[in-house]
Amino acid sequence: GGPRPPGAGGWPAAAMRPLTEPELAKVFSKLHNFIGQHVKSLIDRPDELYAFRLHKNKVYYVSEGLVRRATSVAREHLVSLGTCLGRFTKSGHFRLAITSLEILAAYAKHKLWLKPAAEMSFLYGNHVLKSGLAKITEGAPTNAGVVVLSASDTPLGFGVLAKGTTDCRRLDPTAMVCLHQSDVGEYLRAEEEM
16 A cells, blocks of 8 residues: 555656645636736637646646647657646745746736847846836726837837836836846746746
8 A cells, every 4th residue: 555656657747637625726816917807808718718737837838639649659758739828936936937927928917118229238137227128008007017029019028017007107226116027038048947
């Protein structure tokens, strides 16, 4: 008797599985900060059923059809499946990953456009200053999740607003407008962890 070690028949410790209710609540809470009511659009899609799956502390957004087809892959050989939205930290917090940018950009409630001179600074992981702000969505409150775009509407990353839209107008050029959370430069800076 006794418990089986991981991999000794049954599911190994790192098996892909559906999220528990508390895990799902943390993921939805974080997504809601960026895309609001569009969280429902991620689940109730007209084309196919999609689900959230957990694998090695990473949360994946994947079609049910792909989940069924992936059952033919040995679990220890499964590296990734679908779109990685983010991961759970050791302390249990959920952090969005840069790989979720495409989904966030498609459904974002609030957007922030950078001046061309500020784009490189953001891509190196720096916060957005008022001097680098080209425009911002009207009515965006403080602490709202925001997708950061280039002047040519290319999604560069995402962050959290340090000041709301109305406060931004009164700030001096060196004041922080958006706290950096993730940017596409991470594909180069942290490619080993992707």
